[in-house]
Amino acid sequence: MKKIWILLTAITFALGLTACSADDKAEPEKTEKAETEKAEQPAVNPKSAMYKFYMSIVNTINEADADLNAYEGAEEPTPEDKTAASESAAAVASKVEGLEVPAELKDQKADLDAALKDLAESYNMKAEELKKDAPAFEAADEKFTQAEEKIGAAFESVDMKKPSLAKEL
Structure with a gap:
């Protein structure tokens, strides 16, 4: 057993x-x-794609706008500072024009393309103003604000809070 x-x-x-x-x-x-x-x-996460694209805009601008920021922050800028700032603004405009909206953001593409166009135009306007004896940036700043509003609309379309591009730069 x-x-x-x-x-x-x-x-x-x-x-x-x-x-x-x-x-x-x-x-x-x-x-x-x-x-x-x-x-x-x-899986496409539009919030993640939006944030990454936004940060690419910020990084692209910050790579090229050091001389422009130095000019705008200087108490008494020199003519050399002014020339460098103009070149810096033109470089930013060129780099922003080269940015592409990712395919993941096809629903926000119109707003983001318009925002990139406005940003580039804003920096081109600054570059042109800096060639004058007494540059005035009001029109360029208004164009920049329009770009910020379009980016904000794109963010809100994916249920995100509007960012402040001016604070990032």
Whole structure:
């Protein structure tokens, strides 16, 4: 009788191991299949895409506007500062014109393209004003504000708060 119990226990144990090892083999296939499906259809998070695009705008402008900021912050800027600021503003405009709205933001593309156009125009206006004896930036600042409003509208369309581009720069 002991031999039968030992034999039945061994058979039960063997069946249990076989069943467990079969599950282990099937599980990686399911995992690989799920990962492949995720790779084929990436989830688009418009908030993340919007934030990344916004930060690319900020970084692009900050890379080229140091001389312009120095001019605007100087108490008595020199003619060399003025020339450098004009070149800086033109460089910013050129870089902003080169930015592309990501495909993930197709619903906000119109607002963002218009905002980029206004930003570039604002910096071009500053570059032109700096070539004058007494530059006035009111029109350029107004154009910049229009760009900020369009960016804000794009942010609100994905349920995000409006950013302040002026504070980031």
